[in-house]
Amino acid sequence: MTSERQPARSTESGIRRLRRLLLLELPAGQLLILAAAVGAFWATSLFDWEFVTGRDAFWEFPQGTIKASDYDMAEVLAAYFYYIQSSWHLPLFHISALGTPSGTNIILMDAVPVIALVGKLIRTVTGATPNLLGAYLFLCFALPGVMMTLVLIAAKTRYALATIVGAAFANTMPALLWQWGHIALEAHFLLIGALALYLCSLQKRIWSRLAGAWAAYLAFTYLTNIYLFAMIGIVWLCTVTQRRLNGLATTRGALGTGALTVALVTSLVALSGLFDSGSGLPFDRYGYYSMNLLSPFVPQESGLLPGLGGVIDATGGQYEGFNYLGLGLLLVTLLMLPSEADWLRRNLRQHVALVVALVGMTAFAVSNRVFASHWLLFEMSIPHINWMLGIFRSSGRFFWLVGYALIAFVVVLGFRRARPLTALCLVGAAILQLCDVQPLRAQIIGSVAAGPSVEEFDGTQIARLISGARHVEVVPSMQCRRNEDQARANIELMLATARANVPTNTVFLARESFGLSLRDVLRAPFRVDEMLLTSRTAYCEQEVERARRARRPGDVLVLLSDQPRQVELMPDIICSPLSWARYCEKKQ
Secondary structure (H helix, E strand, O other), rough: HHHHHHHHHHHHHHHHHHHHHHEEOOOOHHHHHHHHHHHHHHOOOOEEEEEEEEOOHHHOOOOOOOOOOOOOHHHHHHHHHHHOOOOOOOOOOOOOEEEOOOOOEEEHHHHHHHHHHHHHHHHHHHHOOOOHHHHHHHHHHHHHHHHHHHHHHHHHOOOOOHHHHHHHHHHOEEEEEOOOOOOHHOOOHHHHHHHHHHHHOOOOOOOOHHHHHHHHHHHHOOOOOOHHHHHHHHHHHHHHHHHHHHOOOHHHHHHHHHHHHHHHHHHHHHHHHOOOOOOOOOOOOOOOOOOOOOOOOOOOOOOOOHHHHOOOOOOOOOOHHHHOHHHHHHHHHHHHHOOOHHHHHHHHHHHHHHHHHHHHHHHHOOOOOEEEEEEEEEOOOOOHHHHHHHHHOHHHHHHHHHHHHHHHHHHHHHOOOOOHHHHHHHHHHHHHHHHHOHHHHHHHHHHHOOOOOOOOOOOHHHHHHOOOOEEEEEOOOHHHHHHHHHHHHHHHHHHHHHHHOOOOOOOOOOOOOOOOOHHHHHHHHHHHHHHHHHHHHHHHHHHHHHOOOOOOOEEEEEEEEOOOHHOOOOOEEEEOOOOOOOOEEEEO
8 A cells, every 4th residue: 555655745845846947046146147048148149249349350341130121230230330439419419420411310310329329438537449239239149038037027927937938939930030230120129128017107106216217217318219109108198107006106196107207208319309390200101010910920020930931021011010929929928818818807907908908009000001912901091191190100010019018928828827837838839939939030040140241342442441541422322322332332331431430421310301301291281292202303413513613622523423524523533443432532
């Protein structure tokens, strides 16, 4: 009898040990250390030390993998170098040496102002010119899991395994990996951190410290990227609203807090120079860079189901709405939702503001032209507000927050009842997710390993030409380019002048207005295309006319076309070959 009980007790003891292992709870500090270790391991699998420190050949002319991002990383790098070598002044992010004669605000170049500020401080103190963008990107891929752990802690989920699973899902979000090429937009960890701050804000009546934390968080996000700032601003608004609905704040208190936060952030926007008349026109068409209705659910760029093909894109711009959730996350969501339907109904009211916002952001991502694969299901005409919605033309990005909220949701619910079997299912789903994103991971690794692509100009000749220049005028500039060769040549010249801190007229902006103002748009919203074309034509004609005038010693004119012709230049201007182009200087 004793011998029969012994194996039974041993089996029961083994099950208890397995349960303790799967459901081991740790203090918050240890959970964050665990998440940081997972994130560092993941980021190290993508980037080596040379990349992180900015010394890799990749940074000679960095290029991403997302469609239409050939010059985006180089644009950010040029803005960064120009900014950290400029003097301290107001507006804070306006630099006069780029896009002369009017100058440029680096926020309009999709730069990462907060990183540029840090780089400028380092240069001011040490005189060194560090490239911090590699370290920033390392953090972008290491920190999502840490922020997701903060969400779990705020939701009172303290299991070590939940931290590992949550970090694995957050770090490997397909939309994050897919965005390789848009440096500022890689900071998805800020979206997850906003969810953690939201949950903390609903647990305490004392609001003063949290209100200050929100103001600082919004300011930091604004100094990272406008899209992320808009999404996190929505979460902040949900927080203030939900506190009022939950009885944690009075109407007067909510309005007062909201007004003060808006005032503080608006002051930062003003100091940054974004309200200046020289700022680019932010409007564009809405509905082109949208999210396909099937994008979150149909495997795309999948490592587990590669036969299903690439990105679903019905408009030519829906690559910006790539929001495939991953096979692991989809499967575990299907497992959790039916079993927790009653709990959801009981607790929905406590988060109704956020739920409504997430539904609204999904609708905004899909846009007024709803596509399922390549079929247009319906289109809602909104001509009077189309350009206003186009402030955020890549509307498909607004689903990102929904994806991270879904991760938090399934992990919290999966560990709510502390069942070992459910925990094992979540671990299996995280492993599936890791396998599913391997093609996206390989694209990033391959992009870094490939280094700079073939150059239009000889780098040594360009460096020698610029080293003795006081100003470089490019015609046509990036603003007036007519073909791909001219575009690539402009970016190479802009990077070279940025490293040497030599002023230039050429600049690559996310939005070009050519002097068109908001007032012009509001007066004639249906003639924006025509007005932009007219303004661009006038701008480019003035550019050619400036090139014809007498130049000062030290000015270099780089001509990427036959305009202006040699006979149209002043007699003392000498032109010489520069690969397939020309460069011209005034006789000494």
